[in-house]
Amino acid sequence: MLAGVVAASVALPVVAAARPAAVPAPAPAVPFDVAAATPAALAQRYAGNRDGIRAAARTAAAHGDRRRAGSLRAMAAPGRHFLSFDGRDGGRSAEVFGDLAHAGRIAVLVPGSDTGLDSYGRFRAGAEALRRELRTGAPAGGSGADAVVAWLGYATPSTVSPGALTPGRAEAAAPRLRDFVRSLRTARPGARISLLCHSYGSVVCGRAAAELPVADIVLYGSPGVGAGSAAELGTSATVWAGRGADDWVGDVPHVRIPLLVTTLGFGTDPVSGDFGACPFAAGPGGHSDYLDPGSAPLRSMARIVRGEAACAGPEPPEPEPYDRAPAARTGGPRA
Structure with a gap:
């Protein structure tokens, strides 16, 4: 642990200095908020952001980054609905799946590390899977539309970087998330909004x-x-927590260690009884499996978004080993 702390302290400024320059992109013409959510206003916003994405694709191609240009051209395809897009500094976006203008329930997905414009496909696939589950899992005769918003509103850290172990990126992202959700609430004041937050x-x-x-x-x-x-x-808000049985993040030490300019680690395990969140079934899957079609966590989170899940209370903490040992109760350790 000490070696890891020292390595992170040294590597943090080195990685920041070595970060490659972002692919250039023009300034967005559409503000990074929601504004009005009428069908006409949304159609205009989607069209404006589509034009902005195409302009960013042309700029990326001129810069010589064919991978970024290809990713952006896919994002600008007809039928894609972006509330917001900014291709600068690595890129930020917010894409809608479903009918936001009439949605009574809205899920906002906040991604973890290694999510960006060049790896956007997997983030989009998860949002699409949740949207399908919301529709197919809804009870017969249910009313109200659902929408999922894939919010890529910050520069996510790399999983293997010191940034994934420290709160700096999150502290910079939090005000942006607050502003976005507030604008969404203003645009859809009667909707039930749920925030689904993965990993970092x-x-x-x-x-x-x-x-x-x-x-x-x-x-x-x-x-x-x-x-x-x-x-x-x-x-x-009701705070929920779940983790798949094969998720490697369960092996991460749940500590918070002060360093000179930051803190290493994020403290109490959210699925522990000590944290006090409402547990939900997350099945046997791994770290990237939560939004897989047909999976247990996808069904669980869809029920939460629809307002159908009941909190049974946090799981009780695991007892200490000697709590179960007769020798411990009589004062002597077991051999």
Whole structure:
């Protein structure tokens, strides 16, 4: 652990200095918020952002980055609905799946590390899977439309970088998430909004939680949120937590170690009884499997978004080994 702390302290400024220059892109013409959510206003916004994405693709191609240009051309395809897009500094976007103009329930996905414009396909696939599950899993005769927003509103860290172990990226992202959710609430004041936060995205949600007008905050595959308990987040939302049995993040030490200019680690495990979140079934899957079609966590999170899940209370903490040992109760250790 000491070696890891020292390595992170040294590597953090080195990695930041060595970061390659971002692919250039023009300034966006459409503000990075939601504004009006009428069908006409949304259609105009989607068209404006499509033009912006195409302009960014041309700029990337001129810069010689064919991979980025190809990713952007795919994002600009007809039928894609981007509330917001900014191709500068690595890129930020917010894409809608479903009918936002009439949605009574809205899920906002906040991604974790290694998510960006060049790897956007997997993030989009998860959002599409959740949208399908919301529709197919809805009870017969149910009313109200659903929408999923894939919010890539910050520069995510690399999984193998010191940035994934420290809160700096999350602290920078939290105000952007607050502003976006507030604008979404203003645009759809009667909708039930749920925030679904994966991996490092849960750190972002933890930093923003106290000022988010949402019904649910769902933490999945979370290394911690920088708080000792759900109560410390200071939110009126119901806080949920789940982790797949094969998710490697369960082996991450749940510590917070002060360094000279930052903190290493994110504290209490969100799925532990000590944290106090509502548990949900996450099945046997790994770190990247939560939004797989047909999976247990996808079904669980869809029920939360629809307002159908009931919180049974946090799981009780595991007892100490000697609590189960007769010798411990009589004062002597077991041989």
